[in-house]
Amino acid sequence: xxxxxxxxxxxxxxxxxxxxxxxxxxxxxxxxxxxxxxxxxxxxxxxxxxxxxxxxxxxxxxxxxxxxxxxxxxxxxxxxxxxxxxxxxxxxxxxxxxxxxxxxxxxxxxxxxxxxxxxxxxxxxxxxxxxxxxxxxxxxxxxxxxxxxxxxxxxxxxxxxxxxxxxxxxxxxxxxxxxxxxxxxxxxxxxxxxxxxxxxxxxxxxxxxxxxxxxxxxxxxxxxxxxxxxxxxxxxxxxxxxxxxxxxxxxxxxxxxxxxxxxxxxxxxxxxxxxxxxxxxxxxxxx
Amino acid sequence: xxxxxxxxxxxxxxxxxxxxxxxxxxxxxxxxxxxxxxxxxxxxxxxxxxxxxxxxxxxxxxxxxxxxxxxxxxxxxxxxxxxxxxxxxxxxxxxxxxxxxxxxxxxxxxxxxxxxxxxxxxxxxxxxxxxxxxxxxxxxxxxxxxxxxxxxxxxxxxxxxxxxxxxxxxxxxxxxxxxxxxxxxxxxxxxxxxxxxxxxxxxxxxxxxxxxxxxxxxxxxxxxxxxxxxxxxxxxxxxxxxxxxxxxxxxxxxxxxxxxxxxxxxxxxxxxxxxxxxxxxxxxxxxxxxxxxxxxxxxxxxxxxxxxxxxxxxxxxxxxxxxxxxx
Numbered sequence: 001x002x003x004x005x006x007x008x009x010x011x012x013x014x015x016x017x018x019x020x021x022x023x024x025x026x027x028x029x030x031x032x033x034x035x036x037x038x039x040x041x042x043x044x045x046x047x048x049x050x051x052x053x054x055x056x057x058x059x060x061x062x063x064x065x066x067x068x069x070x071x072x073x074x075x076x077x078x079x080x081x082x083x084x085x086x087x088x089x090x091x092x093x094x095x096x097x098x099x100x101x102x103x104x105x106x107x108x109x110x111x112x113x114x115x116x117x118x119x120x121x122x123x124x125x126x127x128x129x130x131x132x133x134x135x136x137x138x139x140x141x142x143x144x145x146x147x148x149x150x151x152x153x154x155x156x157x158x159x160x161x162x163x164x165x166x167x168x169x170x171x172x173x174x175x176x177x178x179x180x181x182x183x184x185x186x187x188x189x190x191x192x193x194x195x196x197x198x199x200x201x202x203x204x205x206x207x208x209x210x211x212x213x214x215x216x217x218x219x220x221x222x223x224x225x226x227x228x229x230x231x232x233x234x235x236x237x238x239x240x241x242x243x244x245x246x247x248x249x250x251x252x253x254x255x256x257x258x259x260x261x262x263x264x265x266x267x268x269x270x271x272x273x274x275x276x277x278x279x280x281x282x283x284x285x286x287x
Numbered sequence: 288x289x290x291x292x293x294x295x296x297x298x299x300x301x302x303x304x305x306x307x308x309x310x311x312x313x314x315x316x317x318x319x320x321x322x323x324x325x326x327x328x329x330x331x332x333x334x335x336x337x338x339x340x341x342x343x344x345x346x347x348x349x350x351x352x353x354x355x356x357x358x359x360x361x362x363x364x365x366x367x368x369x370x371x372x373x374x375x376x377x378x379x380x381x382x383x384x385x386x387x388x389x390x391x392x393x394x395x396x397x398x399x400x401x402x403x404x405x406x407x408x409x410x411x412x413x414x415x416x417x418x419x420x421x422x423x424x425x426x427x428x429x430x431x432x433x434x435x436x437x438x439x440x441x442x443x444x445x446x447x448x449x450x451x452x453x454x455x456x457x458x459x460x461x462x463x464x465x466x467x468x469x470x471x472x473x474x475x476x477x478x479x480x481x482x483x484x485x486x487x488x489x490x491x492x493x494x495x496x497x498x499x500x501x502x503x504x505x506x507x508x509x510x511x512x513x514x515x516x517x518x519x520x521x522x523x524x525x526x527x528x529x530x531x532x533x534x535x536x537x538x539x540x541x542x543x544x545x546x547x548x549x550x551x552x553x554x555x556x557x558x559x560x561x562x563x564x565x566x567x568x569x570x571x572x573x574x575x576x577x578x579x580x581x582x583x584x585x586x587x588x589x590x591x592x593x594x595x596x597x598x599x600x601x602x603x604x605x606x607x608x609x610x611x612x613x614x
Contacts, residue, residue: 011412023408111392120381285358
């Protein structure tokens with residue numbers, strides 16, 4: 001503190017640093033609640049694998065079931081696809097909702113927001129770091145679930161060549177690569193949802209309220225997606241294209257089903273990040 | 288500060304490191320809906336001063352501080368910190384300012400040290416290589432070294448307040464803005480915080496210290512500003528205010544009217560008489576002369592005292608209502 005004087009050197013900002021982002025990830029992954037959430041996400045594929053194993057020792061018995069579930073008995077890797085597909089309407093959006101809702105509203109609720117901003121952290125930078133952490137969390141959540149599915153599936157059903165929906169056969173290695181591509185595609189979709197979450201998070205000081213609002217939004221979107229009379233609306237729903245990840249399990253991969261999903265996600269991300277910025281950049285912080 | 292520098296400062300409000308005032312505002316105003324929370328505040332906190340920012344709860348101190356730090360956007364007016372005008376120079380001046388705004392706020396499930404590391408990680412000007420040492424030093428200064436690894440949620444109110452103070456000391460600061468830093472502390476804790484502030488000020492930092500209790504800050508302040516209902520009703524060096532409170536002679540007698548007449552005759556001003564009492568501002572008159580004159584005139588003196596008006600009374604008179612009443 002002896003440096004305190006009228007002529008102390010003016011501190012200069014260092015170059016690009018990942019310090020705040022790493023601190024942010026430490027907060028997210030160090031928090032008990034989130035660790036518990038990740039355990040739940042890993043439990044889903046394990047439950048599916050065990051359930052299928054118990055219910056159908058004979059592969060022919062489930063031949064009429066849903067695509068992924070039916071394929072599990074033939075190759076354990078499909079546990080991962082089945083788990084991701086089953087979690088899209090609820091568990092994965094819930095996880096992303098909880099994290100993104102917490103991003104600004106959580107700091108505002110604790111009062112730590114005012115101290116971050118006076119450090120100072122520019123508001124645009126804070127939003128960027130918070131959103132980057134949400135995207136990273138989304139990817140980790142999806143791949144974590146896929147990994148648990150692959151391990152549980154291979155342990156209970158074995159691996160071997162993967163039979164695609166188009167009937168072609170690819171090696172297990174390529175199957176895993178395609179699973180990674182699925183994870184990336186779903187991350188893009190969930191990141192769009194995370195952008196909505198970031199925006200909602202700038203509206204309130206109650207992270208729980210924001211989480212509930214986001215879950216209702218996601219579930220509502222899934223419900224509307226199942227009503228045929230509203231089919232004109234379906235392409236505009238942010239959840240509509242998530243299940244299209246099955247396109248990555250055909251040979252050749254047709255981008256026809258994927259491009260609209262990526263475009264929709266990009267549009268949602270852009271709109272809601274802009275809205276979050278417009279809302280947050282000027283807001284009076286009275287928490 | 289030489290006169291020349293002062294002049295050049297006036298000419299250009301931006302004079303990095305050399306501005307005469309650590310905090311300067313002109314017409315700072317904030318309106319929340321129909322309520323005028325802060326009304327045309329012109330702050331001038333000289334460099335190196337310990338500035339007591341006083342006023343009852345709800346008088347606009349915290350909103351003013353939030354505006355100074357860029358948390359709340361002023362409805363009107365402008366201000367500069369350390370010679371840099373806000374919000375334009377926020378990135379340049381805020382790293383040199385430690386702030387405690389409206390009580391401590393930290394992540395409950397992180398330890399005290401981890402909370403400070405998080406704030407340091409957010410500071411783009413902070414050197415990560417020295418973070419551990421700086422955090423340890425800051426915790427040590429506020430007496431939290433032993434509790435550094437404890438979760439924040441297990442901290443007592445006093446420990447939380449200390450941690451907030453430690454956060455203002457992680458990096459070298461030229462200005463500390465402390466909003467009610469002794470809130471929730473016991474008398475011992477209050478004394479320690481006062482000593483800490485004095486120590487930081489002795490190293491050359493300017494301190495802006497808000498409080499609703501004059502007695503909390505009168506001992507360490509060099510300057511005071513008094514807020515009342517959103518307005519800055521007084522601002523002066525403490526010396527000047529003290530000088531403004533003239534000693535008064537106070538006579539206890541059963542003939543107050545006669546006593547008052549004697550006091551007037553002697554040249555005392557602002558003479559007031561009441562039942563069994565007469566008082567007047569002494570000015571240059573020696574107290575012993577007053578007593579002699581009273582006795583000479585045959586006024587029975589039952590008691591005599593010279594009282595310097597309490598600063599607290601002065602502030603009560605400035606803010607109209609009592610000091611603890613919201614304005």
